[in-house]
Amino acid sequence: MLYFEVGTISNDSIDNLAVLLNQSHAAGLPVALSEQSFSAEDLASGSAYELAPFIRKDAPGPSDVMVVLEADLLDDAAMRRLRKAGLNGPGKTIAYGRFASEQARINAVARITYALGYEPSTPEIQTVQGLPEVSVPIFASARRRSSRSRPRVALVNPPAESEEQCAAFLPMSRERDYEMLVLTSGKEKRIWQDVLGLETPVWHYNEIAPHVLAAQIDIAVLFGPPNGWARFQALIANLVCANCILIDASEKNAWAGFGNNILPGTGRADFLATWLRKEIVPGRNEIETSDRFEAAKARFRLPPELKALIPAPASASMAKTDKGRTGDIVFMPTNGVGLGHAKRCMVVAKDLAQPDRAKFAAFPSCIGMLSRAGFDCSPLVARRLGTPDDNNDLVNYLRLSPFCVGASGFVFDGGFVFPSVMNAVLTNKLPAIWIRRGLWQDSQNNRVMLDRQKIFERIIVPHEAFEELNAPVAQSGRIREVGPIVQKINLSQAEKETIRAELAERLGRPLEKLVVTMLGGGVAADRRAQISAVAAHLSTRKDVTNLVVVYPTSVVDPGWFNHPNTVVVRTFHASVLMQAADIFISAVGYNSFHEVLYGAVPTIFIPQMAPYMDDQRARGNAAVQRGLAELVEPWEPLKLTNSIDEFLAGRAETVRETLAQFELPETGSAAAARIIEEICK
Missing domain, CATH: 3.40.50.2000 (Glycogen Phosphorylase B;)
Known part of the structure; x- marks a missing residue:
């Protein structure tokens, strides 16, 4: 193993370290950084994603080699690090530097020898013809370009x-x-x-x-x-x-x-x-x-002193092959809780010709749902509240990149393309697809997100159900538009009655009227007040059971348990309960909105309008204008309770009939799956 050190820690030296380390790794050298030599602050520059994969807890031993960069700038802190490393090894040290004179080189060698107990080699850094001098060796990696018909x-x-x-x-x-x-x-x-x-x-x-x-x-x-x-x-x-x-x-x-x-x-x-x-x-x-x-x-x-350190290739008889197996496709849903994105990815993955090719890198909130659907999952680390948006993203890169090794493609579904995604895709040379829903708010700044679309070979834009909600998409050879990506669940009347009977037996009460309330996990907007208003309003209606449905990982307000006729249900199967409901009270996210339309479920929408979200209000109003739903703003509690009463009094059935007769566009999950398979061969 080659452990790297620098003569002094600065932005320039860390950048040079990142360059030489990555070039050496790509050329086949086993490289490492000791955790004892570099702190997180030292590496917290733009090079962090290039350096983090090589950090190890151990220090170099007698069988390892140390490479010291900028040995001509050796400071006292570097001397202490070298002295500490020299207690157990390494067995050999190579020191690179641009020495102003032979005496300067001798002085540096003497200092390193004092720290390690033996003399390092100081090979000359060859200057490339036509290029100025630099302080590290310049060589090419073994990586080749992919063949492209359009250069x-x-x-x-x-x-x-x-x-x-x-x-x-x-x-x-x-x-x-x-x-x-x-x-x-x-x-x-x-x-x-x-x-x-x-x-x-x-x-x-x-x-x-x-x-x-x-x-x-x-x-x-x-x-x-x-x-x-x-x-x-x-x-x-x-x-x-x-x-x-x-x-x-x-x-x-x-x-x-x-x-x-x-x-x-x-x-x-x-x-x-x-x-x-x-x-x-x-x-x-x-x-x-x-x-x-x-x-x-x-x-x-590659300089001869480094080329000599490349490990011998493994014996051909020992090499494992897996010919004929089509590579996995890595799906990564985000952001926030990520359940909506995960559900959309899950629907597409199920429409692949070989669904078992799909595997997921997802946040803990989504793992249960994806695992129950039969997909292999690797957990990522959710960001902590009150911290920057990129919190834990470097950790996620260290999990995500190895998970992508050997894959045939990468599918991302989310609003913000994090550096972990960009680095994992490019360093693993993966063809990548972005499932990017539209309907952004006018106030959103999408510059960073759209800049990083350059890493994707295809961008799949799922349509909204109503044409006026589909913003014009920039003409590009990479962009493909498909119909709404939605999980279609159309239960027969007999199936709905069976579900209600099982619920009644489990709850120990008749289900004359069933209201299902599901307003999200609280990441985009706090909807506890609206849920409490619904529960309080229905507490006097003995003919009504109100199911407050939350995902198993969501936060629950203890006050909800105190309302008569209201039951809190933790489940990933909200779509089935929605179908069995007389009224559904919901946010207006992409998934829930389209499940309502395609499942013909009478719904009262309450939009979530965080600055980084899609335009839920526009989506809900489009349905209202067609008589397919009701929309209540979060600050309209009286309208909310009146709408519930109207729906229970008969309006719900009118809306259900209108939904059942309304012609909706063809769904797009199968088309999205074909696009992914075209790229991820």
Whole structure:
């Protein structure tokens, strides 16, 4: 095992560490970071997702090797860490540094020798022809690009002094012969997004490890000169060794000294677009298979001192194969409690040709429901209340990424694409699909969410039941619209009577009238007051039983147990109880709303309108306008009780008849399953 240390802890040294660690891992080296050397604060930069998978509790032993970066900057804190590591090992140490003189190198060696008790090796960091010096070795990983019929053209460091300058490249983002993406700094990323829109992928260097980022690119147009940033040089190394076409579009041909594997080009957007379309893309195969890359590849080989540490491959007789088995498809529902998202995923997974291909990474609130449906599950860690939205996301990445190893695809259903999702998808090279429902509120800021749609090969947008609720979807080759994804449960009258009879026997009371109240788990909005109002109002109606239905993981108000005629039921089978009810009182989430419509259940809706949610009020009003439901605002307790009385007096049956006769669009779960199977082969 190779354990890594740095001569001094700073943002730059941690970034260099992340680059070398990930490049080494991708090249086949067994790498690690000791928990005794790095604290969470040390790694809490943009590199945290790149470093966290390699942290181990143990320290290096006699059979391990230590790699010290920036040994020329060795400070006292690093000396203490090395001294502590030297108590049990490691057996060998490699120290990298850019020493100002031979005496500086001797001084660093002496200090490390004092700390460890033996002398480290200090191999020279080879400077790559045409690139400035950096403080870590630059080499390519073994990762290869996937074959793509429509190549991805990356504009690398294009000029962005003004929006007008960026707008010159807008036509290139609409080309049919290739896909355009932009690779820029974090500072300029916003400018490019404003000009190109969020449909065009815009990356900054720290979003993902260099070898993973390189896998997104087939043709790179280099606008800026070579620079001395290790992350940038590692990207170039991986592009060269994957036979990516590099084009020098810099001023004064700044890449000319790099070698003949870079084609001289132009930075003018109009000329560049025509040249790419007519010359480069049609001749891509000939360029990629020429020998012009070989000399440049030799510059990015693994240094001999590291290559010697790659473990011998396992014996072919010991290697396990599983030929003919179709890979699993990982489904990840989120956000919040995640039950609605999990239910939607579950409906789609059941419509796969092989439902047993589906496995779930889900929050604890959903595990019971998914397990009962027969799906294998891996629990994620829910965020704690009162903490930032990304709380525990790094922990979830450490669970999610190994769970995805060997999968054939990834399906995400949620409103916010967390870094854990992005990193798990890209580092495992998974084709990914996003089930993204619409009906966002006008006040929502979806910039971050829509920026991360670039990691998905397909985006499935389930329709709403009513056309006016379906917002226009940006035209894109990735987006597929399907009908409403809904669990359809249509019980016969005999089945409903059987359920009511079993409930009556279990509760020890007749069910002349059954009201089912289900207003959510309390994450988006606190609906205890409305539930209490319903229970209090029905407490004098001996002919009515009110079931307050909550999921097993939901919080229950003790006061609900004090109302006569009200019974609290914890269950995952709310859809069946809903069907048996005379009245259903519900929030207006996507799932419950469509189950009401397709199941013809008379319903009083109470919308939840948290800022990050979909527009439940618009959804409910659309049903009211068609005579298919009633909508009561959370602050209208008198209207709520009056509506309950009206429904019990006969209006419920009128609504049920109207629902039964209403023509609804074809559901979309089967279509969504076919799209997923097309991508996750």
